Amino acid sequence: MSLRLIPPVLLAAALWLGGPVQAAALVLPQPAELQARLRLQAQVVRVIEPHLSQAGRDVRRSYRAYPAPALLDELLGRAWRASPEAEIEFRALDGFVSRIPVAQLLRFPAFLAFARADGQAFQVDNHGQNERQVPLGPYYLIWDNIAAPQLRAEGGAQWPYQVVQIQLRPSSQAALLPAGMAARWAEQARAAQTYCLSCHQINGYGGDKMPLNLALRARQIEAGQWQRWLLEPAAVKPGTSMPPLPPGLPQAQREALATQLRDYLLALPLAEAKPAATEARP
Numbered sequence: 671m672s673l674r675l676i677p678p679v680l681l682a683a684a685l686w687l688g689g690p691v692q693a694a695a696l697v698l699p700q701p702a703e704l705q706a707r708l709r710l711q712a713q714v715v716r717v718i719e720p721h722l723s724q725a726g727r728d729v730r731r732s733y734r735a736y737p738a739p740a741l742l743d744e745l746l747g748r749a750w751r752a753s754p755e756a757e758i759e760f761r762a763l764d765g766f767v768s769r770i771p772v773a774q775l776l777r778f779p780a781f782l783a784f785a786r787a788d789g790q791a792f793q794v795d796n797h798g799q800n801e802r803q804v805p806l807g808p809y810y811l812i813w814d815n816i817a818a819p820q821l822r823a824e825g826g827a828q829w830p831y832q833v834v835q836i837q838l839r840p841s842s843q844a845a846l847l848p849a850g851m852a853a854r855w856a857e858q859a860r861a862a863q864t865y866c867l868s869c870h871q872i873n874g875y876g877g878d879k880m881p882l883n884l885a886l887r888a889r890q891i892e893a894g895q896w897q898r899w900l901l902e903p904a905a906v907k908p909g910t911s912m913p914p915l916p917p918g919l920p921q922a923q924r925e926a927l928a929t930q931l932r933d934y935l936l937a938l939p940l941a942e943a944k945p946a947a948t949e950a951r952p
């Protein structure tokens with residue numbers, strides 16, 4: 671029987687029993703160990719590398735990688751596929767967190783890479799974050815954006831590297847679209863998730879790389895300053911590791927996105943700062 675057919679009531683029971691869908695994060699085995707354990711074959715995946723590509727200049731790279739859905743089946747069991755609104759959290763050593771909806775992993779070709787296909791060092795320059803020769807291992811989530819060109823505009827926002835842990839987590843909707851908040855903000859909540867929350871937080875939810883509460887900071891920064899900072903942080907603070915909104919998007923769309931993110935953050939009710947808030951409202 672396909673686990674996609676798990677009745678919602680069982681899933682609800684699992685949620686109730688474990689809090690999150692999967693109680694503890696899975697520490698990924700090193701690539702050699704994983705390879706020995708898996709029934710899966712690694713494959714060569716060619717992508718347009720978003721960390722190296724600049725407007726109008728695509729740089730292609732090939733990686734050795736496992737298809738993410740098949741790998742997750744092996745690591746988590748097929749149950750992770752059952753609730754499309756749940757999320758897989760990819761956590762890096764430095765606190766960078768990417769939460770990718772299950773639906774997206776099932777819809778677009780995602781892979782977990784562990785080496786370059788040409789045997790060169792497994793590292794990349796990250797132009798957006800002013801960082802050079804960044805190690806990518808042990809694992810790097812990549813997307814076949816040649817087969818799925820609609821993924822290119824987002825840039826590298828959903829390409830977490832140095833991934834050491836994965837975990838199946840409930841939907842982030844409770845934190846990002848709390849009860850009483852109009853559903854029309856759903857798109858902005860998703861954009862914040864994609865572009866900001868791998869490093870920052872909203873009312874306790876998000877990454878630990880720079881765990882600043884955006885809902886609070888948006889109330890403290892004046893609109894023009896906010897706009898300049900999001901569009902080109904390096905122009906405001908040279909050498910910052912905060913990436914700009916994706917340079918691959920048309921400028922008008924980037925400006926609109928910056929404004930909408932601010933409007934959304936101002937519309938969010940501000941939760942009181944509590945030390946334990948990170949996991950309190952998943």
Ligand code: HEC
Pocket residue numbers: 799862865866867868869870879880882884887888891899900907909910911912913915931
């Ligand atoms: C890769 C990590 C990363 C991502 C993604 C990121 N930021 Fe940042 N952000 C930082 C860092 C690091 C700083 C601290 C800036 C510094 O000191 O260089 C920062 C600082 C800020 C600040 C504080 C600026 C100030 O003047 O106090 C705001 C506001 C902010 N980010 C908003 C955002 C928003 C909104 C997004 C999404 C569109 C975002 N950030 C995405 C890393 C990130």
